Amino acid sequence: MVYADPSLAAGDIVKAVHIQDLRAGMNAGLHHSSRHARVRAGPGAPREYDVKSVKTGATPDQLGFTANAKGFAYLDQGVGGMLSGPQCPTTDHGHGIPAQLTSPPANCNPNASWAAFAKQFDGKFRVPTVRNVDMRPYPTFVKAYMHNGYLKSLKEVVHFYNTRDRFAASSCAAGTEKVTCWPPPEVAANLDKTVGNLGLSDKEEDQIVAFLRALTDGFKSP
Numbered sequence: 001m002v003y004a005d006p007s008l009a010a011g012d013i014v015k016a017v018h019i020q021d022l023r024a025g026m027n028a029g030l031h032h033s034s035r036h037a038r039v040r041a042g043p044g045a046p047r048e049y050d051v052k053s054v055k056t057g058a059t060p061d062q063l064g065f066t067a068n069a070k071g072f073a074y075l076d077q078g079v080g081g082m083l084s085g086p087q088c089p090t091t092d093h094g095h096g097i098p099a100q101l102t103s104p105p106a107n108c109n110p111n112a113s114w115a116a117f118a119k120q121f122d123g124k125f126r127v128p129t130v131r132n133v134d135m136r137p138y139p140t141f142v143k144a145y146m147h148n149g150y151l152k153s154l155k156e157v158v159h160f161y162n163t164r165d166r167f168a169a170s171s172c173a174a175g176t177e178k179v180t181c182w183p184p185p186e187v188a189a190n191l192d193k194t195v196g197n198l199g200l201s202d203k204e205e206d207q208i209v210a211f212l213r214a215l216t217d218g219f220k221s222p
Contacts, residue, residue, distance in 0.1 A: 043192050044123075044164060044185030045146040047075075076148055077187060080122030082107045083114050123187030134213045148186065151178070154209045162205055165196035 058071040068074050077084070088108040109115060125147045134154060136143055145151040151160060156178055164182050172181035185191060200208075213219065 043146070043161065043195060044188065045148060045150045045160070046183040047148065047150070047186040075186065077118075077122050078125045078147065080118045080120070080124065080187075080189070083109055083118035083121055085109050087112050119189070122189040123185070124190055130212055131215050132217055133215060135216050154212050155205065158200075158205045158208050158212075161195045162198045162200045163196075168196075 058066065058068050060066045085107045086109065088110045134143075142152055145154070145157050146160075151157050159178070160182065163180075167180050167182050168184075169181045170184060172183055177183065214221075
């Protein structure tokens with residue numbers, strides 16, 4: 001089930017986002033649950049500057065596919081990027097099924113008329129439930145959270161939502177990023193202002209993290 005803004009084509013845009021995500025195989029890690037998701041204002045996560053990941057994505061793989069040809073210049077506009085992207089193929093490939101379900105290019109727009117709504121969706125992403133948010137194949141497995149994998153632990157996620165605006169800065173000194181300093185958001189448009197300065201103590205952050213971990217299937221109290 002996907003929740004949508006009723007003023008936008010009866011929710012068709014958000015339903016399309018759900019289809020796009022399923023097609024892209026994003027139901028892993030924090031995106032584990034594809035049901036009961038909603039498209040919401042962006043939390044303002046900074047860009048991910050993992051040099052190894054970006055360089056790897058900018059290089060063709062063994063099949064000649066380049067995941068991120070723009071390298072560090074790439075900017076993830078979220079749902080807005082899909083709406084402003086190229087239109088999906090209109091052919092059914094002779095199979096009589098909806099054209100948008102026949103392996104179109106990534107981030108294509110299934111309805112050209114939706115392009116007019118792109119700016120309203122810049123920086124917005126499909127957000128799942130928090131069930132199994134801490135599930136991992138083995139205890140030391142490092143998970144990546146937020147739409148671009150910028151945060152690497154639930155503690156960092158909760159701390160970000162708690163202090164994003166309090167510690168906002170144009171740049172961070174060595175050793176301060178994700179602790180007492182947050183770089184600018186990757187996309188500032190449609191920023192969610194209901195979070196960012198929650199006033200939680202370090203202990204309260206830890207209590208929220210403990211609650212989130214308890215939502216894992218088969219969880220056993222330590």
